[in-house]
Amino acid sequence: MRTEGTGQASVSPAGYPIEAPESQSTSFQVAEITQQAPTSDVPLLVSLDNYYLSPELIPMLSEPDATTGIRTFRTRTYVELTEGGTVLLGRDAEQNYRARSSAELIASGPRLEQVEGSLLWRRMPHAVLTDGGDSTLTITLYRVADDEPSEAPAPKRQRTTAPHSETIQENTPAFMKNWGVEPRFTVPEFITMGGVHYKAVTRIDAREFPITYIQHPTHPAYDFDVLEAILRHTPDEQPRSAIRIPPDNHWEIDARLPFEKPLTAYVRDVFPEVTTVTLENIARKQFELANSSPFADAAGLTALRQIFSSWKNATSSPHPHWSDPLLMLPVLPTASGSRGASRAIDLPIQSSTGSLDRLDFDPLRFPREWNFFLTTYSPMDLKRFMAGLLTRNGYTVMEPNTFNSFPALVFRRTGHDYLFFMSLHRTRIPKLSLPAHMNPNTTGINLETQIGDAAAQAVRDAHKADKIIWLKGGSQIRPNFADTVFIIRDDNARL
Numbered sequence: 120m121r122t123e124g125t126g127q128a129s130v131s132p133a134g135y136p137i138e139a140p141e142s143q144s145t146s147f148q149v150a151e152i153t154q155q156a157p158t159s160d161v162p163l164l165v166s167l168d169n170y171y172l173s174p175e176l177i178p179m180l181s182e183p184d185a186t187t188g189i190r191t192f193r194t195r196t197y198v199e200l201t202e203g204g205t206v207l208l209g210r211d212a213e214q215n216y217r218a219r220s221s222a223e224l225i226a227s228g229p230r231l232e233q234v235e236g237s238l239l240w241r242r243m244p245h246a247v248l249t250d251g252g253d254s255t256l257t258i259t260l261y262r263v264a265d266d267e268p269s270e271a272p273a274p275k276r277q278r279t280t281a282p283h284s285e286t287i288q289e290n291t292p293a294f295m296k297n298w299g300v301e302p303r304f305t306v307p308e309f310i311t312m313g314g315v316h317y318k319a320v321t322r323i324d325a326r327e328f329p330i331t332y333i334q335h336p337t338h339p340a341y342d343f344d345v346l347e348a349i350l351r352h353t354p355d356e357q358p359r360s361a362i363r364i365p366p367d368n369h370w371e372i373d374a375r376l377p378f379e380k381p382l383t384a385y386v387r388d389v390f391p392e393v394t395t396v397t398l399e400n401i402a403r404k405q406f407e408l409a410n411s412s413p414f415a416d417a418a419g420l421t422a423l424r425q426i427f428s429s430w431k432n433a434t435s436s437p438h439p440h441w442s443d444p445l446l447m448l449p450v451l452p453t454a455s456g457s458r459g460a461s462r463a464i465d466l467p468i469q470s471s472t473g474s475l476d477r478l479d480f481d482p483l484r485f486p487r488e489w490n491f492f493l494t495t496y497s498p499m500d501l502k503r504f505m506a507g508l509l510t511r512n513g514y515t516v517m518e519p520n521t522f523n524s525f526p527a528l529v530f531r532r533t534g535h536d537y538l539f540f541m542s543l544h545r546t547r548i549p550k551l552s553l554p555a556h557m558n559p560n561t562t563g564i565n566l567e568t569q570i571g572d573a574a575a576q577a578v579r580d581a582h583k584a585d586k587i588i589w590l591k592g593g594s595q596i597r598p599n600f601a602d603t604v605f606i607i608r609d610d611n612a613r614l
Contacts, residue, residue, distance in 0.1 A: 165229050167242070170218040171204040172197060173395045178599060179470075180205070188238030195221075198231065198240040206231075208240075221399075224348050296355075298336055310361060312370045320358050325416040332358040332417050333372065341415040343382070343406045350381040358420065377424055382406060389430045390444070390512050392484040394603065396469050397477075401444045404475040408441045429534050439535030445588060446537065447475055448608040453553065462553045464609055466546070466595065480508060480604040489602075492594070498523040501543050505592060506530075508604060514539075520571040525554075525564055527613070529574040537588055538581035540570075540613060541606065544593035551591060553611070566613065582614055589613070 180190040180197055189208065190197045196208045209219030209226030218228030230243040299315040308321040310331060317333035320341065335356050339345060349357050360373045378385075382402040386393075390401065409426070410419025422438050429436040436442040453462050467476035482489035485508065492504045502519040509516050509530055516530040526543040544551050566575035581587040592606035 167200070167202075167204070167206065167218060167229055170206045170220065170228050172206060174601065176396065177205055178601075183238045185238075188233060188240065198233075199238070200231075201234060201237075201239045201241045220351075223352065224345070296335075298333060310370050312361070312372065317361075320415060320417055320420065322412060322414055322416050324412070326411070326418045328416070328418040328421065329362070330417055330421050331361050331370075332377070332420055333361055334358045342413050343403045346406070346415060347381050347383065347402070350378055354378070358415075360421070377420065378427075382423070385427045385430065392480045392508065392512055394469070394479045394481040394601075397444075397475075397479045400470075400475045401447070401478075404444075404447050405441055408447065409438065433533050436534040439537065442534055443532055443537075444475065444478055445532075445539060445590065445606065445608070446535070448478070448590075448606075449476060450608050450610045451476070453609060453611060464551045464553065464591065464607070466549045466551065466605065466607065468549070469603070476607070478606040480512070482602050482604065485511070496545075498526040498543075501545070501593065502526045502528060505541070505543055505604075517574045517577065518571070520569075520574075522568055522570075525569055527570050529570055529578060537586050538577060539588045539590055540578055541590040541592050542613070544591060546593065546595050547597060549595075549597070569613075579614070582612070587612075 176192075180192050183190050183199070188198055190199070190205070197205050198208050199205050206218045206228070207221055208231065209217055209223065209228075211217050211226050216231045217226035218231060219226035220228065231240050232243045233240050298317055301316065308319040309316045310319055310333065311317070318336050320332040320334050322340070334341070335358075338349070338356070338358075341349075341358065346357070354376065357376060357378060360377055361370050362373065363369065364371050382405070383398055386398055386402045386405070390398070393401065405426070406415075406419075406423065407413055409422040410416055412419075422441065425437050426442045428434075429442060440446045451464055451467070453464050455462055467474075469477070469479055488504060488507060492500065499519075499521060506516040506519055506528055509528070514530045514532050516528055519526075519528055528541050528543065530539050530541070531537070532539075566578060569575075570578070578587060588608065589610045589612055590606055590608050591611075593604070594602070595605050596602050
């Protein structure tokens with residue numbers, strides 16, 4: 120309450136006082152509230168919107184268990200909700216069932232329960248918080264003497280929701296964490312700064328690197344899932360880089376956060392139209408390639424930071440084979456067909472196992488272009504459609520010509536000097552049937568006719584320099600599967 124001698128107090132929307140322009144000494148009379156005030160019975164509801172499984176992944180789940188209704192994929196469990204939709208199921212620290220994010224280690228979503236007599240699940244009703252079993256709460260305020268300094272901390276303002284990357288950029292304080300350890304009993308590798316020992320990110324086979332990283336003392340070795348969860352939920356606990364400072368080569372911790380966002384968020388920024396499965400597979404594959412292992416080391420973490428910097432600044436990458444997913448694709452074998460000289464390539468099934476066998480782009484992210492594509496079977500429209508998709512995802516496509524047989528595109532990407540040649544296809548089965556004669560010169564359709572003079576010369580120059588990557592791509596539309604636009608690598612040269 121305001122006492123005599125104070126001016127009219129200004130109050131922020133959050134309920135905290137705002138200092139007046141002319142600061143003056145203010146005293147408060149504080150008394151005990153003896154009347155019991157009823158608490159609000161309106162619970163704070165957490166939305167399930169961020170927990171629903173993408174529809175493209177649902178066909179990969181097992182059939183519901185006949186008793187619990189739980190569906191599985193690998194080691195993960197899922198349930199269908201009465202309100203519609205499917206969510207990943209997990210347990211919290213008290214072993215209660217909750218909706219779980221795929222990047223969480225411990226479930227933190229709304230509590231769930233199975234509907235009795237049904238295979239469906241539902242959100243549990245929120246219990247009303249009470250004080251000792253009563254529905255009222257007694258609040259007691261204590262008076263602080265005017266001549267005593269207050270030791271109570273300033274009230275915390277309610278956090279406002281902001282994009283993850285913006286939050287990190289606005290909060291990059293110097294390293295002030297108490298991450299010290301006693302190395303004799305806890306860690307095999309450590310560095311010492313200012314008399315404090317820090318656990319170092321390392322592996323038995325770790326590569327030597329001038330930059331090292333320290334980690335939170337309770338964190339395990341960083342595989343992709345652990346690091347992704349930390350970057351998503353507790354980014355200030357991510358490993359911090361440390362460098363030696365001359366002339367005495369003492370260690371100093373870099374105040375900046377190494378990563379501004381989760382690893383998948385970096386990939387989404389650069390490849391905005393890939394499917395959710397492909398997004399995670401790219402990020403996971405990139406992590407394992409950069410670290411030469413499923414677990415991180417200092418060289419790998421620095422390589423990832425260099426890759427993300429080259430993406431952001433559109434500069435050459437020091438690690439091109441880890442920065443472009445088309446260079447990460449394996450070469451798929453070409454099998455002989457059942458008839459004569461026919462040949463075919465089996466298309467891998469889209470899988471969230473971390474194996475990057477193919478790239479898939481989600482038509483729901485470009486519905487206008489996809490809907491037009493479905494109305495035409497023109498090879499020229501196929502070339503324009505694929506050229507547009509590649510351009511929106513960061514590639515530079517050489518102008519396609521108007522030749523309709525054997526449609527193909529030639530394109531590049533900033534960051535490396537490889538050239539891509541991609542022949543285009545439409546398929547409604549899990550394979551691509553190929554022409555019996557792959558050499559265009561034997562069919563009377565040379566490269567100049569197929570892709571134009573400038574593109575043909577670029578292909579020949581790249582092939583001579585061993586910088587050509589042969590691809591196949593196009594649309595795949597199958598019953599009971601989500602429509603997709605795919606790219607695979609086969610290395611069937613068109614020369």
